[in-house]
Amino acid sequence: xxxxxxxxxxxxxxxxxxxxxxxxxxxxxxxxxxxxxxxxxxxxxxxxxxxxxxxxxxxxxxxxxxxxxxxxxxxxxxxxxxxxxxxxxxxxxxxxxxxxxxxxxxxxxxxxxxxxxxxxxxxxxxxxxxxxxxxxxxxxxxxxxxxxxxxxxxxxxxxxxxxxxxxxxxxxxxxxxxxxxxxxxxxxxxxxxxxxxxxxxxxxxxxxxxxxxxxxxxxxxxxxxxxxxxxxxxxxxxxxxxxxxxxxxxxxxxxxxxxxxxxxxxxxxxxxxxxxxxxxxxxxxxxxxxxxxxxxxxxxxxxxxxxxxxxxxxxxxxxxxxxx
Amino acid sequence: xxxxxxxxxxxxxxxxxxxxxxxxxxxxxxxxxxxxxxxxxxxxxxxxxxxxxxxxxxxxxxxxxxxxxxxxxxxxxxxxxxxxxxxx
Numbered sequence: 550x551x552x553x554x555x556x557x558x559x560x561x562x563x564x565x566x567x568x569x570x571x572x573x574x575x576x577x578x579x580x581x582x583x584x585x586x587x588x589x590x591x592x593x594x595x596x597x598x599x600x601x602x603x604x605x606x607x608x609x610x611x612x613x614x615x616x617x618x619x620x621x622x623x624x625x626x627x628x629x630x631x632x633x634x635x636x637x638x639x640x641x642x643x644x645x646x647x648x649x650x651x652x653x654x655x656x657x658x659x660x661x662x663x664x665x666x667x668x669x670x671x672x673x674x675x676x677x678x679x680x681x682x683x684x685x686x687x688x689x690x691x692x693x694x695x696x697x698x699x700x701x702x703x704x705x706x707x708x709x710x711x712x713x714x715x716x717x718x719x720x721x722x723x724x725x726x727x728x729x730x731x732x733x734x735x736x737x738x739x740x741x742x743x744x745x746x747x748x749x750x751x752x753x754x755x756x757x758x759x760x761x762x763x764x765x766x767x768x769x770x771x772x773x774x775x776x777x778x779x780x781x782x783x784x785x786x787x788x789x790x791x792x793x794x795x796x797x798x799x800x801x802x803x804x805x806x807x808x809x810x811x812x813x814x815x816x817x818x819x820x821x822x823x824x825x826x827x828x829x830x831x832x833x834x835x836x837x838x839x840x841x842x843x844x845x846x847x848x849x850x851x852x853x854x855x856x857x858x859x860x861x862x863x864x865x866x867x868x869x870x871x872x873x
Numbered sequence: 874x875x876x877x878x879x880x881x882x883x884x885x886x887x888x889x890x891x892x893x894x895x896x897x898x899x900x901x902x903x904x905x906x907x908x909x910x911x912x913x914x915x916x917x918x919x920x921x922x923x924x925x926x927x928x929x930x931x932x933x934x935x936x937x938x939x940x941x942x943x944x945x946x947x948x949x950x951x952x953x954x955x956x957x958x959x960x961x
Contacts, residue, residue, distance in 0.1 A: 697939020854951045
């Protein structure tokens with residue numbers, strides 16, 4: 550008993566928690582974590598790496614280590630060190646499988662790098678725990694859309710826009726474009742309506758409506774929408790889209806009239822020449838159409854191939870364009 | 874579909890399936906010569922008798938088809954445009 554008496558002052562001098570549970574070490578680890586956060590915010594990744602080594606030497610508790618992995622990963626991400634960020638998040642995810650931040654960040658990196666199939670299970674893991682996580686919904690929608698699973702993409706795009714109460718016009722535009730690609734004309738029209746309510750003067754919504762209408766073959770209904778879009782945001786591409794829509798609506802003379810101002814501005818305009826050539830072709834004036842197809846032949850590969858098909862030339866066959 | 878599995882058959886059924894698979898591959902190679910476009914899907918280590926992985930195989934096919942869809946659509950348009958415009 551006397552032998553232990555000298556220990557008492559020592560025990561009183563140090564906080565009991567620190568003595569028994571390594572609190573002093575935790576305090577140092579916390580201080581290092583704060584330093585790491587400051588270094589991360591200033592973009593100093595090498596300091597973050599160096600400090601993390603000292604941090605782990607303190608043998609801090611699991612909750613603090615989890616925060617350090619997040620800090621290190623975020624720093625690598627900001628610094629564009631994608632490989633290091635992936636390694637860091639993957640290790641962190643092995644150690645803390647329930648952490649949705651690591652899964653979400655890793656999935657985001659995979660998505661941005663084009664590894665959509667790798668991103669999908671990670672986003673699903675996030676949504677299993679947090680069904681209302683908008684970035685995860687959006688990331689999963691993008692991954693599914695890129696992989697070609699358009700119906701699944703619709704589920705998560707729609708969840709993301711509903712969670713945001715249709716308040717993000719950029720996201721609505723992305724969703725509408727995805728629905729046009731899915732050929733889901735009704736959903737594209739619905740989203741265009743929501744977008745127009747949010748930003749009435751934006752040509753994107755009238756253009757989405759026009760594309761949904763002519764996507765389902767209703768060219769006459771598409772024309773006024775295209776004309777409204779042209780009033781809001783005039784451009785050569787849109788004028789020629791209207792000219793093409795006129796042709797598809799069975800109005801070749803009006804299509805020619807729409808293409809002519811573009812040809813007057815630039816007689817070598819390949820798309821305008823193609824529209825005029827196709828209108829003449831439709832009217833049975835194949836000889837008159839030939840010089841326009843020749844002009845269109847100088848355009849991009851697709852325009853040139855279509856022009857060659859009209860001119861009776863050797864358009865690229867399926868084997869050249871589709872075999873991989 | 875192409876797989877990367879290189880397994881020796883371990884039963885009569887697997888031997889028969891491999892014979893069918895080889896014949897199928899030879900026929901597919903012949904058919905490719907006349908095809909307008911070809912979708913070739915890589916299914917990794919999946920083999921022909923793994924019926925429990927049918928969904929996975931289908932999803933791989935859908936992804937490959939989706940990746941080739943733009944080219945196929947353009948190809949179809951190039952082929953169809955003169956006929957389409959003539960009949961408008």
